Amino acid sequence: MSIIVRKDTRVVVRGITGNEGRFHTIAMKNYGTNIVAGVTPGKAGQVVEGIQVYDKIEDAVRLQSANTSISFVPAPFVKSAVLEDIEAGIQTIIIITEGVPQNDEIEFIARATKKGITVIGPNCPGVINPSLKIKIGIFPESIFKPGSIGIASRSGTLTYEIAWHISQSGEGQSTCIGMGGDPIIGLDFVKLLKMFKEDKDTTSVVLIGEIGGNAEEKAAQYILDSRYPKPVVAYVAGRTAPIGKRMGHAGAIILGDNGTAESKISAYRAAGVLVAEKPSDIVKLIKNKTAIKGV
């Protein structure tokens, strides 16, 4: 069992002919991901690393049975790409691109949700499953090892940092999902906690959050209300961030007294979630938490 990705995941890369798209296509393919097609308007007939490029997503779906897309297209074109993916019947849409306008995100996520389609991102590193050897995204795969810890994160490199500590300790990850750093994103901690709950390969969950919004507070509430059966540990970045300043991510901003790290940490503590003070503490906390649950 796994979440988001499966053995029959067939990936189409949007923006495959660009520098970034090509680079990551090679990395994903070498890792073991089944990349079946690429899409770049006006570039049909080209072949990138042995992968057929099409003008339209419909062709990738019809001729190569693509069911998952990953987008590297520039921000102004993301909305039309995602709307086409939805129409074409793509089931999981992953958007790496940073800088997508919020109104576009609101619209395409609403359309996808109506059809039961999963959207990951925008502004995210994607998803990786080290035991299935599937990576749809930009993760440095050497950091990840097969294991039983599920990771859901609002960050990119900070996720690699924590995954690295986990792998160094001899543990590994079941599935790691970067949800994205924008205020409006397709996934949230609660949705992923629900998936991890059903996933037999995941025995504990790490939530990597940051200032801004209330995704962490909602997660804490859900963990409490559902008497969440698996150990959950968390990290919250931005404890010392100033109010009203956007800290790199569009979504990482404290507005008034909303979105502070203290609010998130106290919500977690109230729900029995252990909160790491430093990224390296995560492993220790998972071990503590697992021991407690085991008693």
Place this chain on the structure above:
Amino acid sequence: MKLFEYEAKSMLQKYGVNIPQGKVAKSPGEVAAIARELGKPVILKSQLTVSGRSKAGGILPASDPEEAEKVAFSLFGIKIKGLAVKTLLVEEKLDIKRQFYASIAVDRQARSHVLLVSTTGGVDIEQVAKTFPQQIYRLHIDPLSGLTEIEAGKLVSLLGLNRDDSAVFVSILKVLYQVVLEKDAELVEINPLAQTSSGAYVAADARIAIDDNAIFRQPELFERNLKREEDTPREAEARKLKYSYVDLDGDIGIIGNGAGLVMATLDLVNLFGGKPANFLDIGGGAKLDIISNGVLLVIGKPEVRAVLINVLGGITRCDLVAEGIVVGLNSAPLKKPVVVRMLGTNEVEGREILRRNNIDYYPDMEKAAEAVVRNLGGNV
């Protein structure tokens, strides 16, 4: 990007919303001239994008041009929440009968816009939400159908207005949604939406914030985007270079790749007793000049006494980062101690470049953060 009150009002006026008569002034003389032209009692409003201007004494009335000039003298140059008053909006004093509240903002969790209206206008809405939540009515706007006449009408009916007033109110709400969609506003707020003694609805105060990610398709805001009053000079310079940079008040310069990692680095430095001087995210896959210019930007800040660089190489190559650091340091006019943490793609090559140039290197970010604090004499 937050607009000034006068910019927000002029945007709303273009969509047909009534605003008070008035103009902006940069000097007491101009204030007097505008007051004379208006020929009635006025209000002088400091143009700052922070909230709480009124409480801080930034909004004052004047009954005639002479008084207006005198009040203006006292307002220009004062600081409110660290920002100096450089511009005043001089407006006619409205004869207000009732004050309402209307806004559209983004609800992150619901992934939609949320419309708020209240019969309690003119005060801080977050305060109203805490003390009289029943006086606020809200509607989540379905992104697929938009704000329909029926939905807006239902919401307004809760305010207890007569038919004519209700129709005007609905039309104003529709304007707010139009501004959200057409101008890529992430917040549009009229507070108070004043009903004057003549029965007209006037936007007595207004706030608009534009989605930073959508500025590329709002050409009339390109110039404005680079002139943000809330930016420090270094933040403004960084914005031109398209860096994600925030000034902080410590003495340890911080550079890293990825917003979450850089925030975590700030938190660690604080935890070890240091004080970060800035936040700089060079992003993923940064090129050599982005790194070297970032080093120059941070090292050039006078308050910076040491620099911590934290890079986790995924799509970013450590050897390129190391080269960029060396180029940046070599062209910096002042030498300051630098500690580098690097891990990931081409780490070995990167480490070798740092070693050749005698730059402190650690594979672990906590050790690097400790080292930079210790170098400055902190107790770790």
